Amino acid sequence: MDKMKKKKRREHPFFYLLPTLVILCLLVAYPLLNNLVNSLSFQGIFPTMANYQKLFSDRYFRQDLKNTFQWLLYTVPFEMLFGLLIAILLNGETGMKKFFRTIFIIPWVIPAVVVCIIWKWIYNADYGILNYILQALGLIQKNQLWVSDPKQVLQCIAVVYVWKISPFVMIMYLSGLQSISSDIYESARLDGANWLQQVGYITLPLLFPVMRSVILVSVIWSLNSFVYIYSISGGGPARVSEIVQIFIYKTGIEQYNFQYSAAAANIFLLIVMAIAFAYISMTEKQDREMMG
Amino acid sequence: MRKKQIIRVLLCTSMLIMAGCGNSSKPVETSSGGEQAEEETSASSGEKRVVTIWYDGTEEESVKRLEPEFEALHPDIDLQFEIVPYSDLSTKEMVACQSSVGPDVMWQSYAWTNSFAKMGLLASYSSYLEQSDAIDLENDFDPVALELGTVDGEIYGLPWSMEAMCLVYNKDMFREAGLDPEDPPTNWEELIECAKALTVDKDGDKTVDQYGYGLVGNLTGNTWFRFVPELWSAGGEVASEDLTAGSLNSPEAIETMTHYAGLLTEHHVAPEGSVNNGAAEVRTLFNNKNVAMYVDGQAAVKNIQKDAPDIDVGVALWPGKNGPLDAGLGGYYIATPKNAANPDDAWIFIEYFLSKEVQEYFPIAFPANLKARETDRFDDEISQVFAEQITHTRNFQPLADTPGAQQIILDAVQSCLTGMSTPEEAMIEANEALNQILQ
Numbered sequence: 098m099d100k101m102k103k104k105k106r107r108e109h110p111f112f113y114l115l116p117t118l119v120i121l122c123l124l125v126a127y128p129l130l131n132n133l134v135n136s137l138s139f140q141g142i143f144p145t146m147a148n149y150q151k152l153f154s155d156r157y158f159r160q161d162l163k164n165t166f167q168w169l170l171y172t173v174p175f176e177m178l179f180g181l182l183i184a185i186l187l188n189g190e191t192g193m194k195k196f197f198r199t200i201f202i203i204p205w206v207i208p209a210v211v212v213c214i215i216w217k218w219i220y221n222a223d224y225g226i227l228n229y230i231l232q233a234l235g236l237i238q239k240n241q242l243w244v245s246d247p248k249q250v251l252q253c254i255a256v257v258y259v260w261k262i263s264p265f266v267m268i269m270y271l272s273g274l275q276s277i278s279s280d281i282y283e284s285a286r287l288d289g290a291n292w293l294q295q296v297g298y299i300t301l302p303l304l305f306p307v308m309r310s311v312i313l314v315s316v317i318w319s320l321n322s323f324v325y326i327y328s329i330s331g332g333g334p335a336r337v338s339e340i341v342q343i344f345i346y347k348t349g350i351e352q353y354n355f356q357y358s359a360a361a362a363n364i365f366l367l368i369v370m371a372i373a374f375a376y377i378s379m380t381e382k383q384d385r386e387m388m389g
Numbered sequence: 390m391r392k393k394q395i396i397r398v399l400l401c402t403s404m405l406i407m408a409g410c411g412n413s414s415k416p417v418e419t420s421s422g423g424e425q426a427e428e429e430t431s432a433s434s435g436e437k438r439v440v441t442i443w444y445d446g447t448e449e450e451s452v453k454r455l456e457p458e459f460e461a462l463h464p465d466i467d468l469q470f471e472i473v474p475y476s477d478l479s480t481k482e483m484v485a486c487q488s489s490v491g492p493d494v495m496w497q498s499y500a501w502t503n504s505f506a507k508m509g510l511l512a513s514y515s516s517y518l519e520q521s522d523a524i525d526l527e528n529d530f531d532p533v534a535l536e537l538g539t540v541d542g543e544i545y546g547l548p549w550s551m552e553a554m555c556l557v558y559n560k561d562m563f564r565e566a567g568l569d570p571e572d573p574p575t576n577w578e579e580l581i582e583c584a585k586a587l588t589v590d591k592d593g594d595k596t597v598d599q600y601g602y603g604l605v606g607n608l609t610g611n612t613w614f615r616f617v618p619e620l621w622s623a624g625g626e627v628a629s630e631d632l633t634a635g636s637l638n639s640p641e642a643i644e645t646m647t648h649y650a651g652l653l654t655e656h657h658v659a660p661e662g663s664v665n666n667g668a669a670e671v672r673t674l675f676n677n678k679n680v681a682m683y684v685d686g687q688a689a690v691k692n693i694q695k696d697a698p699d700i701d702v703g704v705a706l707w708p709g710k711n712g713p714l715d716a717g718l719g720g721y722y723i724a725t726p727k728n729a730a731n732p733d734d735a736w737i738f739i740e741y742f743l744s745k746e747v748q749e750y751f752p753i754a755f756p757a758n759l760k761a762r763e764t765d766r767f768d769d770e771i772s773q774v775f776a777e778q779i780t781h782t783r784n785f786q787p788l789a790d791t792p793g794a795q796q797i798i799l800d801a802v803q804s805c806l807t808g809m810s811t812p813e814e815a816m817i818e819a820n821e822a823l824n825q826i827l828q
Contacts, residue, residue: 222662223600224679240596245662247807331607334664335804350480351609352792 129366136359148360157336158344158361162368164251165320165340171255172262172319177312179259180266185296187267188274198271205264213328216257220244220329247337250330254338258325262318266311273307274300309380313373320369341365437467440734443482443492445475447688451751459741466734486510486726493735494723502546502722503537503787511545512725512732514739518544523740534757536784538722546724549743552754553716553778554614556708557690558682559675560701562587562599566681573682573705577648580682580708584658587681602652603674603683604659606806608667609795615668615684616798617785618717620645622709627786627794628827635823637801637816646812648710650805664803676700686719687775688753704774706781718782720754755779793826 137144152158183201187194204212219227220243231237244250277300285295301308323342326332332339332347339347341361349358444452449472456468471492473481479501485491486505497505505511518524526535526544531551538546560570566586574580584601591598605615617627625641628634636642653659660666660674672689674680676697684707693702706713723742725735741747748761755776756762767776788794801819804810810818 217665221665223597223660224674224677225662240661242661245664245807247809330665333607333799333803334807335800335809337809347796352790352796353483354790354793 132359132362135356136363138356148357149364151357152360152364157339158341160336161339161341161344164338165342165365167251168255168322168326168340169316169319171252172258172322173312173315175255175259176262176266176315176319177308179263180311181270183263183267184270184274185300187271201267202264204261205268207261209261209324210328212257212261213325217244217329220253244330245334247334250334250338251326254326254329257329258319258322261325262315266315269307269311270304273304277303306384309384313376316372316376317369320365320372437465438731438734439467439469440494440731440738441469441471441492442494442496442738443471443473443478443485444496445478446472447475448751448753454750455742455747459738462741463737466737468738482726483510486728489728491726491728493729493731494725494738497546497722497724499537499548499718499720499722500785500787500791502724503540504789504791505724506538506540506543506545507787507789510727512727512729513543513545514547514725514736515542515544517736521736521740524743529745529758529760531757531759531779533718533782533784534720537787538724546722547739547743548720548722548757549748550720550752550754551757551779551782552686552688552719553775553782554618554684554686554707554719555716555774555778556682556705557675557685557693558703558705559678559680560703562678562681563703570701570703573703574708575706576708576712577710581652581656581658584652584682585656588658597657599679599681600660600674601658601681603666603671603680604649604652604663604806605666605668605671605683606653606663606802607665607670607799609792609799611668612799612802613785613795614717614719616645616649616802618707618714618783619649619709621783622711622714623648624710627798628788628823632786632788633827635820635827637797637823638820642820643813643816645710646801646805646816649802650812653806654808664806686754687772690771691753702771704771706774706778713778713781715781715783716778718784720757721752788827790826794823797822797826 136148138147139145187198187201219225222228222240222242222245225243227243228237228240231241242249244253281299281303282295285299290298321342322340323346326338326340327343327346330338332343342365345358345362345365348354348361452470456470459468460466478496479498482491482495482497482501482505485495487510502511518526524547526547530548534548534551535544538544538548556573558570558573563570563573563583566589568583568586574583580602587599587601588597589599590596605611620626620642623641623645625639625645626636629636653661653663660680666674668685668689671680671683672685672693675683676693678700690702690704693700707716708714723739725732729735743758745758745760748756748758749764749766751761755767762776767773785791797819800822801815805812805815
């Protein structure tokens with residue numbers, strides 16, 4: 098017993114943790130604090146909140162916040178739906194499972210910028226292939242404007258995003274599905290459960306832990322996605338598709354207004370953190386019930 | 390036992406993170422060029438003094454010639470060229486100037502030098518110029534090109550290339566439409582007429598396949614360079630002379646917007662999706678024979694000739710409201726950060742770089758050194774037109790927040806092109822936004 102204690106003391110767990118802590122401090126804590134200091138404007142030695150005040154009266158910032166949440170609604174639910182649907186279909190007794198799995202994973206593998214450039218031309222109002230195909234099929238009479246139309250630009254880009262991210266969601270669900278024992282389905286079938294009942298009473302509840310983390314990751318990714326909107330519409334026309342990430346980039350990186358941009362980033366960080374915490378605490382109880 | 394395992398896992402992760410950091414931070418160190426790199430090289434190459442130069446990779450072939458040539462003349466100096474992509478260049482330079490590690494010489498766009506200088510980030514060349522025998526600014530350099538490098542009488546940046554945009558058009562399409570390819574439009578009215586004749590539905594499916602004019606309606610810089618000269622030609626300007634108030638709500642500005650957006654909304658001679666077309670997209674459409682005319686620079690024409698050799702490219706002076714207009718002057722400046730490690734040797738390089746001998750073979754665009762323009766490199770027909778346009782240029786107003794103003798112009802253009810607002814509404818709103826950033 099005494100020997101054990103001595104040995105334990107010599108391990109110094111915090112000493113081992115030190116490298117990680119130092120790196121985390123450098124990579125996370127320092128930028129956060131630095132950003133906080135940056136966002137304050139100084140009058141003499143007294144910090145003021147002028148940047149934050151300006152931010153809330155900035156109509157573009159308010160509009161961009163609204164756009165960001167619209168974007169969230171256009172992306173995450175559909176990502177979840179398509180990801181889950183494909184995963185369930187692929188998990189069944191389909192032939193050529195590997196073939197379809199490979200096909201569906203392709204969008205996830207292509208670099209985002211490449212995807213955006215391709216889709217930008219697909220959506221082109223005058224020479225895009227989408228208009229051409231829809232006209233050939235007789236679905237539309239006249240060329241549609243797609244991403245040149247302020248009324249539908251955000252939805253059009255959301256389609257690209259969902260197309261790109263769904264495969265990731267699918268893979269996550271698929272791995273969750275494969276951990277569900279087939280015995281459970283078998284006994285359910287013996288009891289006369291149909292396909293829908295199997296999905297509703299077995300698949301979804303048992304998938305809950307996976308779903309919980311996939312949704313969290315998807316929400317954070319969606320709120321932080323920058324490339325898709327920036328490279329397809331640049332936030333335009335006339336800033337109608339601009340989300341907060343693009344606002345931060347434009348004010349800071351393009352217009353050198355680093356303090357103002359830092360203030361916007363901090364506000365947005367608070368919002369994302371609030372959402373994440375609310376979500377985690379809301380689902381924690383359910384998770385425990387499921388597991389218990 | 391379990392605790393031990395946890396600690397082991399943590400340790401492994403931390404080592405992985407460290408390994409990852411180690412790898413990724415290496416190229417950053419060398420590319421940021423700082424003191425460390427300097428020390429290393431001076432130790433390895435026997436007390437050579439290092440001059441670090443940042444540029445965006447254009448004319449890389451010519452730059453490769455400079456290094457051995459210069460180092461043969463100055464064996465005690467080691468030139469180190471580092472490429473920073475153009476899209477990151479201004480930001481990286483801004484960061485470098487505010488920290489203590491940066492290049493000794495950097496390439497800049499005209500507008501940047503002026504705002505960098507006003508922010509006090511650049512070293513003055515004035516004292517070097519007074520003693521220099523090699524550079525005679527008054528006699529050898531284009532005075533319009535020098536304007537933006539001078540702030541409060543001190544010279545902070547020197548121009549080395551000059552570029553102005555012209556009307557680029559497809560001569561074959563002019564012939565097909567029954568227009569004379571040697572008689573391109575010279576003012577707005579003729580431009581619209583020409584563009585109407587060039588906008589055609591070739592296969593009779595009731596959708597236009599070829600547009601007369603390639604309107605640029607996306608990307609801040611691209612749109613700024615094409616809208617503001619049109620504004621000048623109508624007698625307008627972005628802001629008042631003392632740069633304290635916007636003048637975008639003037640009748641001239643509204644008239645300019647009516648013309649610019651009208652090419653799409655009224656005359657339908659520009660692609661419907663113009664709000665998504667930056668200069669690069671319009672060039673692609675021109676190369677694919679979807680667009681008959683548009684406005685672009687000398688380097689772009691070189692690229693068209695390379696990418697679409699079957700197009701018979703014509704170039705004409707850019708038509709303004711009542712005739713050829715003054716294009717906005719573009720090109721490259723060189724400047725030295727205030728905190729540069731080695732400004733004296735940087736100056737030796739600048740004297741060499743701006744000399745007639747180097748500039749004669751260097752830029753695709755015109756050299757700012759007038760003596761270097763006398764070579765036969767610019768004898769062809771297209772270069773002659775660009776040379777004439779260079780004599781009809783103006784500098785953009787040196788606003789403190791040019792990128793902000795560029796965004797405002799883009800927003801106005803896009804909201805007119807999409808019909809979200811009328812030219813009048815858009816310009817009044819733009820002027821309010823401009824007044825806010827001018828204060």
